[in-house]
Amino acid sequence: MGASDRKGRAGATAWKVAGLAVLLCAAAALPFLVSNYRVFQFNMVLVYAIVLLGLNILTGYNGQISLGHGAFYAIGAYAAAILMDRYGWPYWVTPAVGGALCFVFGFLFGLPALRLRGHYLALATFALAVAMPQILKYKHIEQWTGGVQGIVIIKPDAPFGLKLTPDQWLYLFTLAIVVVMFAVAWNLLRGRTGRAIVAIRDHPMAAEAMGVNIALYKSVTFGVSALYTGVAGALGAVVVQFVAPDSFAPGLSINFLVGIVIGGVASISGAVYGALFIQFVPNFADQISKAAPWAIYGAFLLAFVYLMPGGVAGFVRLAWMRLRRTGSATSTAPQGAAIQDRRTT
Amino acid sequence: MEAFLHQVFSGLATGGVYASLALALVMIYQSTNHINFAQGEMAMFSTYLAWAMIHAGLPYWWAFALTVAVSFVAGVAIERVIIRPVESAPVLSVVTVFIALLVIFNSVAGWIYSYTIKTFPSPFPEQPLFGNRFISSHELGVIGVTLVMLAVLYAFFRFTPLGLAMRAAAQNAASARLAGIRVGWMLALGWGLAAAVGAVAGMLIAPLVYLEPNMMSGVLLYAFAAALVGGIDNPFGAVLGGFLVGVLENVIGAYVIGTELKLTVALVLIVGVLLVRPTGLFGRVFVTRV
Amino acid sequence: MAALLEVEGLSAGYNNLENVLHDVSFSVERGGITAILGANGAGKTTLLRAVSGMLRRRGSVRFDGRPIEKSAVEDIARVGVAHVPDGRGTFLELTTEENLRVGAYARRDRRGAALDMERMFGYFPRLKERRRQQAGTLSGGEQQMLAISRALMMRPRLLLLDEPSFGLAPLVVQDIFRIMRGVNAEQGVSVLLVEQNAGLALDLADRAYVLETGRVVLSGPAAEVGADENVRRAYLGF
Numbered sequence: 060m061g062a063s064d065r066k067g068r069a070g071a072t073a074w075k076v077a078g079l080a081v082l083l084c085a086a087a088a089l090p091f092l093v094s095n096y097r098v099f100q101f102n103m104v105l106v107y108a109i110v111l112l113g114l115n116i117l118t119g120y121n122g123q124i125s126l127g128h129g130a131f132y133a134i135g136a137y138a139a140a141i142l143m144d145r146y147g148w149p150y151w152v153t154p155a156v157g158g159a160l161c162f163v164f165g166f167l168f169g170l171p172a173l174r175l176r177g178h179y180l181a182l183a184t185f186a187l188a189v190a191m192p193q194i195l196k197y198k199h200i201e202q203w204t205g206g207v208q209g210i211v212i213i214k215p216d217a218p219f220g221l222k223l224t225p226d227q228w229l230y231l232f233t234l235a236i237v238v239v240m241f242a243v244a245w246n247l248l249r250g251r252t253g254r255a256i257v258a259i260r261d262h263p264m265a266a267e268a269m270g271v272n273i274a275l276y277k278s279v280t281f282g283v284s285a286l287y288t289g290v291a292g293a294l295g296a297v298v299v300q301f302v303a304p305d306s307f308a309p310g311l312s313i314n315f316l317v318g319i320v321i322g323g324v325a326s327i328s329g330a331v332y333g334a335l336f337i338q339f340v341p342n343f344a345d346q347i348s349k350a351a352p353w354a355i356y357g358a359f360l361l362a363f364v365y366l367m368p369g370g371v372a373g374f375v376r377l378a379w380m381r382l383r384r385t386g387s388a389t390s391t392a393p394q395g396a397a398i399q400d401r402r403t404t
Numbered sequence: 405m406e407a408f409l410h411q412v413f414s415g416l417a418t419g420g421v422y423a424s425l426a427l428a429l430v431m432i433y434q435s436t437n438h439i440n441f442a443q444g445e446m447a448m449f450s451t452y453l454a455w456a457m458i459h460a461g462l463p464y465w466w467a468f469a470l471t472v473a474v475s476f477v478a479g480v481a482i483e484r485v486i487i488r489p490v491e492s493a494p495v496l497s498v499v500t501v502f503i504a505l506l507v508i509f510n511s512v513a514g515w516i517y518s519y520t521i522k523t524f525p526s527p528f529p530e531q532p533l534f535g536n537r538f539i540s541s542h543e544l545g546v547i548g549v550t551l552v553m554l555a556v557l558y559a560f561f562r563f564t565p566l567g568l569a570m571r572a573a574a575q576n577a578a579s580a581r582l583a584g585i586r587v588g589w590m591l592a593l594g595w596g597l598a599a600a601v602g603a604v605a606g607m608l609i610a611p612l613v614y615l616e617p618n619m620m621s622g623v624l625l626y627a628f629a630a631a632l633v634g635g636i637d638n639p640f641g642a643v644l645g646g647f648l649v650g651v652l653e654n655v656i657g658a659y660v661i662g663t664e665l666k667l668t669v670a671l672v673l674i675v676g677v678l679l680v681r682p683t684g685l686f687g688r689v690f691v692t693r694v
Numbered sequence: 695m696a697a698l699l700e701v702e703g704l705s706a707g708y709n710n711l712e713n714v715l716h717d718v719s720f721s722v723e724r725g726g727i728t729a730i731l732g733a734n735g736a737g738k739t740t741l742l743r744a745v746s747g748m749l750r751r752r753g754s755v756r757f758d759g760r761p762i763e764k765s766a767v768e769d770i771a772r773v774g775v776a777h778v779p780d781g782r783g784t785f786l787e788l789t790t791e792e793n794l795r796v797g798a799y800a801r802r803d804r805r806g807a808a809l810d811m812e813r814m815f816g817y818f819p820r821l822k823e824r825r826r827q828q829a830g831t832l833s834g835g836e837q838q839m840l841a842i843s844r845a846l847m848m849r850p851r852l853l854l855l856d857e858p859s860f861g862l863a864p865l866v867v868q869d870i871f872r873i874m875r876g877v878n879a880e881q882g883v884s885v886l887l888v889e890q891n892a893g894l895a896l897d898l899a900d901r902a903y904v905l906e907t908g909r910v911v912l913s914g915p916a917a918e919v920g921a922d923e924n925v926r927r928a929y930l931g932f
Contacts, residue, residue, distance in 0.1 A: 584800030
């Protein structure tokens with residue numbers, strides 16, 4: 060690699076850092092520029108972005124398909140609701156609790172899941188997604204879960220007497236958590252751990268032969284993925300101010316999966332694109348056709364898959380590369396989407 | 405005892421529907437390595453078409469035959485137009501396409517036919533056979549039709565050249581091409597057959613659960629589970645799995661836990677089976693060579 | 695009379711790049727046997743794949759006077775080109791007999807196909823013993839016999855063989871080559887043979903080409919090529 064290449068690389072990184080900084084400033088300024096309802100919507104985008112990042116770590120990078128992340132989201136959400144409403148805990152602890160709890164559940168689920176691959180794992184995780192709302196409605200734990208009616212949460216005020224509406228404060232709080240969690244994920248995926256995780260997805264036998272403890276990595280990855288989703292669930296509960304079993308129907312898990320595909324599998328930025336998609340496109344579809352909004356949504360899905368096979372993140376990367384007119388750009392995420400169709404000729 | 409037997413026979417009847425849909429799933433899986441999550445909604449839409457024909461005055465069996473034919477053609481068309489562009493795309497992209505199809509069919513059905521529940525006629529007599537108290541004529545008819553359909557499909561795949569070509573194309577597309585088989589059309593044919601089978605399944609179950617756009621979502625889930633329990637690459641396993649799941653669902657719902665949680669319990673049991681036999685009861689255990 | 699297969703200026707490769715074969719030209723006469731020799735990585739398998747349509751290729755490929763460089767694999771097969779690929783391409787889950795029937799799929803004549811199957815069993819009695827067995831349980835040699843038989847079931851005019859001797863015991867290889875010679879002599883099936891075992895190939899073929907890093911470096915009648923000093927040293931171990 061010549062000196063000019065290295066300079067080119069450094070230049071590219073500088074652009075990336077600058078771009079990220081601009082993005083962050085814009086994101087932080089957002090709540091002051093738009094209506095309160097929009098702040099709420101963008102807050103949910105941030106929440107979903109954390110979920111999708113977690114799901115991407117498991118499904119995109121590690122190749123373990125999950126149709127059950129709605130269940131972990133629900134666990135995080137209910138953890139927050141129960142702690143805040145029944146035990147008076149402050150809101151800012153709940154993401155950590157939700158995350159820790161979900162890590163344990165995720166890890167425990169990941170252990171037997173080691174035996175399952177592909178569609179079998181998809182079914183097992185989907186069973187989880189189907190089970191969760193039914194469990195939440197179960198009469199015998201109603202005193203904690205609030206049964207079918209669920210639990211109402213009071214949105215916290217901004218601390219230290221800051222002149223922010225509760226929505227604005229929550230947004231910034233979520234944004235801070237997003238930044239931290241994205242940074243952690245980026246670091247993780249960039250290093251040895253990230254390579255091991257991807258190796259397990261692409262060449263499990265080779266990885267094992269190289270000394271990677273597959274069982275441990277896969278279970279821990281499940282746990283970490285669930286952790287992210289649990290954190291998001293807790294945040295989401297506070298933002299929406301309400302948890303009820305039917306908010307966590309199996310469709311939510313499917314929506315998450317759709318989110319990472321549209322956003323870009325095995326990509327960190329894809330989590331944000333995907334979150335924007337699953338938050339706004341259903342509303343948009345509703346505006347286009349009141350009679351069959353989901354048909355429009357489906358049409359959007361088809362369009363995105365056909366036109367942007369690598370997701371929005373893949374599309375952006377391609378456009379970026381073409382703009383810079385270089386042959387190969389360095390990227391943290393592996394090229395292409397996960398779980399490659401491995402049929403050759 | 406009588407009640408128990410009734411549950412079992414009812415379970416076999418719904419199990420027949422699960423078996424049919426599971427078979428459709430396996431057929432598409434064998435040729436494309438993908439699970440068509442939209443199979444249930446396609447079947448539901450076919451059933452609505454039949455309903456519309458019957459309401460326009462067509463006799464039942466004419467509507468039945470026409471629906472099966474139209475569904476076959478539609479299945480072929482969907483494969484060629486919607487699935488072909490993503491044939492070699494990553495699995496998750498294909499899954500998203502299926503989800504899109506699912507959502508589109510569901511939504512359009514609700515839009516055209518509204519969400520109010522409709523009744524769908526049964527071609528079988530009202531009175532139970534020989535006046536028995538265990539199984540209605542329709543339920544018996546469902547089991548019968550399912551078995552006949554399966555026998556026909558088995559014979560087709562096993563004994564006809566086209567069936568052989570489809571199996572070859574499904575197993576090894578590259579080699580099939582080298583033998584002059586038009587693999588693309590084999591896939592389309594597979595989809596057509598699956599759609600036709602799904603249409604039959606839909607028309608069989610509609611009299612039991614009433615016709616409405618969400619009629620098939622539970623059925624699809626059970627069919628999926630049945631296909632996996634049987635071993636996703638094994639048509640016989642799928643059929644057996646379907647009957648098993650049908651009986652299991654009824655028995656659990658009646659004696660163990662009640663209808664709200666029966667889906668959960670059934671799924672948990674199935675996952676339990678998968679943990680013990682990860683490739684299903686009759687699935688092949690593949691030994692991967694380095 | 696023009697050759698059965700005429701290839702001129704063929705370039706091909708993988709991942710949409712033409713980086714393996716560069717401007718290759720060769721031909722197979724009607725009723726002839728042409729051998730392509732070369733070391734690993736020379737591009738021999740790529741060459742066969744380019745002819746049978748499995749790869750994107752540039753250049754001219756004419757079969758019986760008609761251009762096939764833009765045709766799809768299945769169409770080329772139906773015109774009379776049977777490719778026995780590296781790895782044999784056996785349908786592992788079908789039975790031996792079903793594998794053969796797949797070969798006959800594109801044919802119109804039922805009776806002819808049934809007779810041909812008996813003929814295959816005549817060439818390779820071991821296949822007849824195992825006719826109802828799952829093809830995946832056959833040994834390497836048997837699968838090679840099966841692959842060649844399946845190709846012959848297509849009643850091809852040109853047979854493409856990718857390293858038929860690979861990984862097989864010498865006696866089995868002898869068997870296969872003997873049958874190849876017979877099929878060529880009796881039915882006039884032309885053969886394009888790619889082989890690492892140069893001695894065997896030159897023995898069977900009437901024309902030979904030597905491929906090195908994707909280019910033809912030597913061509914001519916098999917005997918001449920076999921007598922060439924460089925070839926003798928590099929490929930025949932002298």
